[in-house]
Amino acid sequence: MFEIFEKYLTERIELSGGQLSLIRSLTAENKIARGALILREGEICRNIHFVIKGLLRLYRIDAKGNEHILRFAKENNWISDRGSYLSGAPSAANIEAIEESIILSWKKADFDLLLKELPAFRELMRSLSARIHIANLERLYSSISNSAEEKYILFIEKDRDICNRVPLYMVASYLGVTRETLSRIRRVSINK
Amino acid sequence: MFEIFEKYLTERIELSGGQLSLIRSLTAENKIARGALILREGEICRNIHFVIKGLLRLYRIDAKGNEHILRFAKENNWISDRGSYLSGAPSAANIEAIEESIILSWKKADFDLLLKELPAFRELMRSLSARIHIANLERLYSSISNSAEEKYILFIEKDRDICNRVPLYMVASYLGVTRETLSRIRRVSINK
DNA sequence: CGATTCTTTGAAAACAGTCAATCTGTGTGG
DNA sequence: CCACACAGATTGACTGTTTTCAAAGAATCG
Numbered sequence: 001m002f003e004i005f006e007k008y009l010t011e012r013i014e015l016s017g018g019q020l021s022l023i024r025s026l027t028a029e030n031k032i033a034r035g036a037l038i039l040r041e042g043e044i045c046r047n048i049h050f051v052i053k054g055l056l057r058l059y060r061i062d063a064k065g066n067e068h069i070l071r072f073a074k075e076n077n078w079i080s081d082r083g084s085y086l087s088g089a090p091s092a093a094n095i096e097a098i099e100e101s102i103i104l105s106w107k108k109a110d111f112d113l114l115l116k117e118l119p120a121f122r123e124l125m126r127s128l129s130a131r132i133h134i135a136n137l138e139r140l141y142s143s144i145s146n147s148a149e150e151k152y153i154l155f156i157e158k159d160r161d162i163c164n165r166v167p168l169y170m171v172a173s174y175l176g177v178t179r180e181t182l183s184r185i186r187r188v189s190i191n192k
Numbered sequence: 193m194f195e196i197f198e199k200y201l202t203e204r205i206e207l208s209g210g211q212l213s214l215i216r217s218l219t220a221e222n223k224i225a226r227g228a229l230i231l232r233e234g235e236i237c238r239n240i241h242f243v244i245k246g247l248l249r250l251y252r253i254d255a256k257g258n259e260h261i262l263r264f265a266k267e268n269n270w271i272s273d274r275g276s277y278l279s280g281a282p283s284a285a286n287i288e289a290i291e292e293s294i295i296l297s298w299k300k301a302d303f304d305l306l307l308k309e310l311p312a313f314r315e316l317m318r319s320l321s322a323r324i325h326i327a328n329l330e331r332l333y334s335s336i337s338n339s340a341e342e343k344y345i346l347f348i349e350k351d352r353d354i355c356n357r358v359p360l361y362m363v364a365s366y367l368g369v370t371r372e373t374l375s376r377i378r379r380v381s382i383n384k
Numbered sequence: 385c386g387a388t389t390c391t392t393t394g395a396a397a398a399c400a401g402t403c404a405a406t407c408t409g410t411g412t413g414g
Numbered sequence: 415c416c417a418c419a420c421a422g423a424t425t426g427a428c429t430g431t432t433t434t435c436a437a438a439g440a441a442t443c444g
Contacts (some may be wrong), residue, residue, distance in 0.1 A: 038397070107412085147399085148400075177401090178400075178401060178402080180400085180401075180402080180403095181399085181400055181401070184400090
């Protein structure tokens with residue numbers, strides 16, 4: 001499965017055989033069962049992950065016991081709780097596999113080594129990080145400026161694939177509305 | 193005014209006199225009148241700014257003509273439309289001085305040069321960028337999981353200073369509610 | 385003081401949440 | 415192959431929250 005990641009990398013940056021071997025030598029591969037957690041609230045996020053296959057969600061549980069999904073991660077996406085990963089503080093979030101998934105994982109120390117040794121890799125991470133930052137701002141904007149229905153429509157347009165792969169109550173949780181509200185929005189939207 | 197920025201820098205990273213001179217030589221200082229825009233919707237954001245004094249806001253105007261504030265920037269904060277700045281695409285946002293402000297500005301090419309030449313500076317920017325990323329995620333979480341009143345309370349706790357310096361309708365716009373709603377929330381909150 | 389900008393209020397309508405019940409589809413064990 | 419259990423989705427009735435629109439009250443500033 002490392003080959004898929006190798007392809008991901010070489011399509012984006014130039015790496016020598018030796019550099020690829022270095023990366024490979026620090027990479028762990030894991031199969032995650034549907035419903036299993038790779039990060040649990042209260043734990044420190046000590047790894048960064050890359051999704052080879054499958055779909056995961058990062059979510060928190062609020063004081064009332066409601067789940068709120070902050071992000072989905074599918075094939076070719078990176079995932080971790082960045083706050084906890086960088087600060088070493090306990091995470092407030094859970095990361096769960098929605099589908100049976102295959103992921104690659106790196107310990108923070110190893111990943112830092114890669115960033116240090118491989119400028120191109122570091123640059124790739126930086127540009128990804130900028131893109132994610134911008135995407136988050138867009139989502140924030142959508143969340144303060146759009147109605148629930150508009151947010152739903154934007155979400156299908158932007159992430160149709162994810163929308164089709166997760167149950168509707170997770171879409172609702174991602175959008176910040178109840179499942180019932182989403183259900184009613186859809187009833188109306190479909191008749192348009 | 194560069195001295196204030198110099199202090200900001202030297203409190204955070206080590207820089208030689210020569211390096212500071214290099215930075216200074218590429219820095220432009222500007223005074224912005226209250227209400228003036230330093231970025232207008234449709235323009236490309238070609239500069240990055242550092243606020244020495246004053247307060248600015250970055251906002252967008254939606255299809256119905258409503259303003260939505262994505263962020264405030266006060267003393268010692270950086271501001272630009274990162275999406276437009278990095279991609280060169282026209283910006284969807286405006287940046288306006290809420291108070292008369294003094295800012296330092298760098299052209300993208302010059303700023304890139306500084307990032308390239310000064311590893312410590314680059315590292316500082318990277319860590320700031322990570323912090324902003326995390327703060328944005330928190331805000332997104334708050335926006336999907338909290339009621340309007342909870343968001344308001346969080347905002348005063350976290351940004352009391354800004355809250356006191358801007359008109360309430362801007363707080364409302366930042367929180368994603370109407371001014372009337374914020375007014376009613378406050379009436380209730382104050383009696384608690 | 386007068387003009388402008390900002391804030392508050394009221395009443396009605398639109399929107400979203402809650403709770404309880406029902407419906408649908410899927411898969412498992414008998 | 416059927417029946418049942420289970421997870422997910424929908425519906426209805428009700429409640430609560432937020433918006434909208436229009437008007438009136440502060441506050442600020444030249």
